[in-house]
Amino acid sequence: MAYKLLVVDDEWDIVDSMRSRLTREGFTVTVASNGEEALRKVKEADPDIILLDLTMPRMNGFEVLREIRSKFTDRWRPVIIISAQTDLAVFKHAYSLEADHYLTKPCKMEDVLRGIQTMISLMPLRMPSADSHAPLPPVAEAPALKPLTPPVQIKEYAFKEIEEKWQRYWQEHRAFKAEISAKKKFYCLEMFPYPSGKIHMGHVRNYTIGDVYSRYKWIQGFSVLHPMGFDAFGQPAENAAIKNKTKPDSWTYKCIGEMERELKRMGLSYDWDREVSTCDAGYYKWNQWIFLKMFERGLAYKKASSVNWCASCATTLANEEVVDGGCWRCHTPVEQKELEQWYLKITEYKGRLLEDLDELSEWPERVKAMQTNWIGKSQGVEIYFHTKDDNQLIPVFTTRPDTIFGATYIVLAPEHPMVEQLIKGRPAEQAARAFIDKVKKESKTVRASAEVKKEGVFTGALAINPVNHEEIPIWIADYVLMEYGSGAIMAVPTHDQRDFLFAKEHGLSLRVVIQPENKPALSPETMTEAYEGDGLQVNSGHFNGLHNQDAKHKIAEWMKQHKTGKIQTHWRLRDWLISRQRYWGTPIPIIYCEKCGIVPVPYEELPVKLPSDAPFTGEGGSPLGKVREFVEVKCPKCKADARRETDTMATFFDSSWYFLRYCSPQNAQLPFDPREVKYWMPVDQYIGGIEHAILHLLYSRFFTKFFKDLVMLEFDEPFTNLLTQGMVLKDGEVMSKSRGNIVDPDSMIQKYGADALRLFMLFAAPPETELEWDDRGLEGSFRFLNRVWRIQADIKDQVAPGVTRALHKAIQKITDDVENFKFNTAIAGMMELVNEIYKNGADKPIYEALLIMLAPMVPHFCEELWETLGHKESIFKAQWPVCDPALLVEESVEMVIQVNGKVRSRIVVPTDTPAEKLKELIIADARSQEYLQGKPMRKFIVVPNKLINIVV
């Protein structure tokens, strides 16, 4: 039986070593690093023996022991105290609390094991006795525990001091100040964070990747712009305001401060002088400026649309705030409410947004595919159906005009404007109205998520199919959306799965109009699902026999001629709703006047500032609407009493142009200085999560094109290269609070230093793929740094030529890998070089070259060693090592000899030995001959300096 041990100590390294050693001895080991955790673990893991340290923060060992003795009395649980306390009073007190054994730190592992063995041997003798349930006898007051001298510095390099030292150095020397110069520029940008106050592993990964690349560019001699800022508007600040009675601005700035500190502890090479926060009036002023420019050009406009509305909170809800059809805060059922809202006419740029994707050769294909789908250009035909009774037009959009002869009914969305007149006075009116009301009540999310079941009602009206003049019924169904196409479809149940299901459900007729080739013929009676593939036209009048792909065009053409339809391009992209009925965002700079209507705030009055004293109750609509001084204004045109817009902008607006603001963050005349932008833009490398593949990137592209149209920019696309980094997982799952599997970056920095953390993040996986968090892996990175650290103690004057060759091979590989973001293999290359150095030694130039290549990844560490080696300037002023191809050439190579594709032998030959010579050598090679056995060679294939394959 494996005994279960619980080891409790606040010193992580002791706990860890005990765990590994005791596990090796065959025990099941649970660990805890503080008293509270220990008690929880006693309950969960039910340990047989407990090893307990006395001095721990918050709850000391005495208290833990007391708790264990009073709460866990079901059986005897030996407790071994392992403590550095040598005071007799402490010793006595521990025993008075029924400790079973006391070991003084530092102690030998053998003593620990012996102690455990003794406890095990005693176990059968010590059953729970009656008096163990009795309350503990009163004991003398616990003696004070002496604070322990901190454990000896076990780290071989003092990362803490080193990291602080160099962070200070970079700050004081403005080491990463971006400046316009004659040098080639490089703009490296990572998506700026929402200032939640704490960084998470995703940030660490994102920013480390960007940091390595920009530091690499620094060393390469580029003029680098590497800025950081905060996407600081948004709901969490408002929620915090309601909950904690704070103000959104002070809460946000506090979070920014905390986040900044954490980012700085990562040692990131930002030009902090260019920091931007979108909630600064100096920033959002330009949001308003841009909005007005768009308004002038008719790109910002107002239109009614339905929103999720909570009647009890009197507020709008984002889709994410609708939980099970109810308000996330008060669970009141969510309704759809029509509100006048501001939109941006992004659809005006749809063609350019689609076409210019071709320019983006360095973007991941999948991001481009996602954008293409989002814009959703599709070619089709708008077919004109008419009602039978009063000849009213019902246009219907389809991408499958080839199936028109199979249309056996048409379906309107419940919101379709013609529904009312169609049902009026018909027998089905009652049922139809009930159905429409039911659908209207459902929020969009509910309606979209309702799977499979397709509900609908017959209007009682008929329509005429324009190609064959057939009379077909008009239905209303929830599976047709008003937002897409014309809000009406022709239904072809045989060739569209949704129509098929609906027709079967409601007993509507089916007709096959496309027969697949080389497959059994379809018939409506036997079909179990729609056939959506290609085939030959049947039941299609004079189009019979055509392939449906040809018929598509012929039928469209025919309808155009007979004016029964028109060829139409349809786009999925909608205009962008930017109104938010919230406080913590950019106020939309608009004034409503009874006489003059919608009046823009004059430019010279910008910014329209957020009032700082808005009330936060979470109820009764936007807090802005309750601030009289804000709402009540004079009309800029006629000076009459007027009302200010209380909606604010969606935060996506803020982030659609921040990369331009970084070029001249202080500029008071314009959103960005054209001279600076001309030098720095476009962004050479953009790095961020895939979750922004659609909206943020699309909006940024839209803004860029808009600025180009204002002649403020000369380029079409803002981001030349895009890298979408993968997520950080723990145990195969995304790290999240709800899963409780968060690993806090800051605590890892405490333990191993920022450099080790950075190194691990880069080494564990390529940037694009998911990264599985692994404590052990981080330790491995830390170990590697220590290995490199120790080389300094043993630098040779001369080394074997093999080491120099290894260096140059490494330079070639690492340079190529870093350039292409293959950091994991770049680090593997460095590890190989270090292994070589451990075998054969290194001289100073080799060590220095290694440090320079390592510097972008572990900057503090390399700066420190660089200084130790006697350099006065930062390592980032050094030259990136260059590979000398002449040194790569080896005099001899080992070649693999294959016989019939299987490795049978190897020979060492001079480099570039010709094939003829190789043949001779093989005839002389005994091992090869064994396999050839005098059989004639049919083929003799040579891959130079690598491999020979002989076919017999």
Add this chain to the structure above:
RNA sequence: GGGCGGAUGGCGGAAUUGGCAUACGCGAUAGCCUUAGGAGCUAUUGGGGUAACCCUUGGAGGUUCAAAUCCUCUUCCGCCCACCA
């Protein structure tokens, strides 16, 4: 349902794009060393077999002198979008 991407040792991942599968790291095993312990150093580590040798990149087939890589079929997984007409 549509689109994109995956599947390689006990684990994270390599493989110059068709040329020695498993680099590098983690974990594991043994030894050395010294320390209370950790750390460090050295060696071994895909599976089977005493060995020669055989097998192995989710599965089945194919192309090729040669396949993780190309082709066909198939299974499973992940992400994004989606009653999109």
